[in-house]
Amino acid sequence: MKYFKYFKFKFSKLYILLIVIFSILSAILNITYPIIIGNLIDKLSLLENNNLISNFIWLGVIFIFLFFSNILLNYYLTSFASKMCRNTRDLIFDKINKLSISNIEKFENGEIINMFSLDIENISNGIIQSISKIISGIFTIIFATYIMLKINVNLTFVLIILSLIMFGISKFIVSHTNNMFSKRAELLANLNSYTEELISGKKTFENFNYMEKSNKNFEKKNSELYKYGYKMQFYSSLTNPSTRFISNLSYVIIAMLGIIYCKASIMTLGNVSTFLIYTNLFTRPFNEITSVFSEIQTAIASAKRIYHFLTIKIDIKKINNTTKLPEKDKYSIEFKNVDFSYTNKSFIQNFNLYIPSGKSIAIVGKTGSGKTTIINLLNRFYEINGGEILIDNINIKNLNINALRKTIGMVLQDTKIFQGTIKDNIAYGRPNASMDEILNAAKLSFANTFIEKLPDGYNTYISNPDMLSEGEVQLLNIARIMLVHPPILILDEATSNIDLLTEDKIKKALLKLTASSTSIIIAHRLSTIKNCDLIVFIENGNIVEKGTHEELINKKGAYYNMYKSQFI
Numbered sequence: 001m002k003y004f005k006y007f008k009f010k011f012s013k014l015y016i017l018l019i020v021i022f023s024i025l026s027a028i029l030n031i032t033y034p035i036i037i038g039n040l041i042d043k044l045s046l047l048e049n050n051n052l053i054s055n056f057i058w059l060g061v062i063f064i065f066l067f068f069s070n071i072l073l074n075y076y077l078t079s080f081a082s083k084m085c086r087n088t089r090d091l092i093f094d095k096i097n098k099l100s101i102s103n104i105e106k107f108e109n110g111e112i113i114n115m116f117s118l119d120i121e122n123i124s125n126g127i128i129q130s131i132s133k134i135i136s137g138i139f140t141i142i143f144a145t146y147i148m149l150k151i152n153v154n155l156t157f158v159l160i161i162l163s164l165i166m167f168g169i170s171k172f173i174v175s176h177t178n179n180m181f182s183k184r185a186e187l188l189a190n191l192n193s194y195t196e197e198l199i200s201g202k203k204t205f206e207n208f209n210y211m212e213k214s215n216k217n218f219e220k221k222n223s224e225l226y227k228y229g230y231k232m233q234f235y236s237s238l239t240n241p242s243t244r245f246i247s248n249l250s251y252v253i254i255a256m257l258g259i260i261y262c263k264a265s266i267m268t269l270g271n272v273s274t275f276l277i278y279t280n281l282f283t284r285p286f287n288e289i290t291s292v293f294s295e296i297q298t299a300i301a302s303a304k305r306i307y308h309f310l311t312i313k314i315d316i317k318k319i320n321n322t323t324k325l326p327e328k329d330k331y332s333i334e335f336k337n338v339d340f341s342y343t344n345k346s347f348i349q350n351f352n353l354y355i356p357s358g359k360s361i362a363i364v365g366k367t368g369s370g371k372t373t374i375i376n377l378l379n380r381f382y383e384i385n386g387g388e389i390l391i392d393n394i395n396i397k398n399l400n401i402n403a404l405r406k407t408i409g410m411v412l413q414d415t416k417i418f419q420g421t422i423k424d425n426i427a428y429g430r431p432n433a434s435m436d437e438i439l440n441a442a443k444l445s446f447a448n449t450f451i452e453k454l455p456d457g458y459n460t461y462i463s464n465p466d467m468l469s470e471g472e473v474q475l476l477n478i479a480r481i482m483l484v485h486p487p488i489l490i491l492d493e494a495t496s497n498i499d500l501l502t503e504d505k506i507k508k509a510l511l512k513l514t515a516s517s518t519s520i521i522i523a524h525r526l527s528t529i530k531n532c533d534l535i536v537f538i539e540n541g542n543i544v545e546k547g548t549h550e551e552l553i554n555k556k557g558a559y560y561n562m563y564k565s566q567f568i
């Protein structure tokens, strides 16, 4: 139950109350009309005319009420379900925003997407649709049993026994299809993420001639899905004919016994008709109850998954911290005895680095040496295990996360271009920027040359980042940063895909930008960072050399060797 407490919303109590009321009302009306029909048949068989009209009027009134009660029930059910889906999606989305990258990385690719679609739908179908079936089912059984017992005890017991047989049969079928349902859902999710990977990595697949192998893989996954899919469909389709068979049989048995009782003058013809209608009404909930339970089970499994995701502990302090940085256009940065590991194996140990306010430092080192990791830690994408990181002498742990991120502007190795126009993409960090400011940022980053060649210029809609070259994406990212003017600037391989001539021009523009901020520049092309105030060379997460370009060249160490390999 605790899973569902999580999904409670302000409106839910009123809605649930209305759903309960209309479910009970429908059950009462459903039970009442067979009595009136029985009464009518008795009058007709005896050719009695008195009060016939009032019987018909009552029938009409009941059917009209039943009609509106069902419509209102469906209205409240569907709006409750839709609102619950919307709120749950909001909660999941909000959680995605609040969770750290390391938390998100623990989930498989398609898992979170499935929560948005499959799991939410399961909860909606299972719980919401089942509420009314269970409530009206229980009330129908209680009311109908009461009235049937009043008409004929023996016939009531016969009907209860037949209904229990029917319940047994559908329970047997449902328990067999249940496993298939969850297996099929699992296979479907797996196939979805495989297809997604196949589409996004199509070029790599084709280049490595992996298509044939991937076709085989897909074929295997698809045929397994087919096997479970059709088995599940077939077994669940057995429920209907089997229960209908018993239901028809019940009809015949009740009719036969009814006629016997009628002939013995124990029952009237009207009583038998009422009973026959009840046979249908009474057996339906027994029929439905098993499928409702399996739907509820699926819903609980989905709710557990979402609940698990929504209750992952987040560092509340991280979001609610009120500490903000003083308004400045540059800050100092300090890493003090920082320890960090992605896994159990320690990666960064006792890392110390001081970047004075307004200075630019370069981090260089071999692939995998930990350059991007240091940037990740400064952004609090990952939490450090020991030591502290200070901006303007304030521990970033005490800073409001939004304030922290606002201070830092980054062009990363894999910065994303989002669906939207070029203009929107440049204005990503400052949505209210004027067109002049956007044009200026594009000019400073030399992105304007390629943008002006696009069919709709700044209004060109980017539906897929592959529409742009990697260098063009980097130019757009630099334009984004030029517009934001962050006090701390981080460039991680920001110009690696841009031709040397343009890179040179951008460097000059960036120099202007970095002159007014504290900056960390990571680059494999060492020509880019020659003029930085300080260069640190790292290996396995630790600084092995530190100094200006000239100092490090004279030292003839690791930096010198790397530089030599590029220029000499």
Ligand SMILES: Nc1ncnc2c1ncn2[C@@H]1O[C@H](COP(=O)(O)OP(=O)(O)OP(=O)(O)O)[C@@H](O)[C@H]1O
Residues within 6 Å of the ligand: 105, 342, 343, 365, 366, 367, 368, 369, 370, 371, 372, 373, 374, 413
């Ligand atoms: N999310 C992660 N989970 C586990 N290990 C990671 C993760 N990200 C990076 N690593 C590992 O940490 C090490 C440092 O990675 P990092 O991205 O900091 O290297 P880098 O110096 O930026 O390399 P490059 O020059 O290729 O960009 C690598 O060995 C990498 O495999």
Ligand SMILES: [Mg+2]
Residues within 6 Å of the ligand: 371, 372, 373, 413, 492
């Ligand atoms: Mg990197």
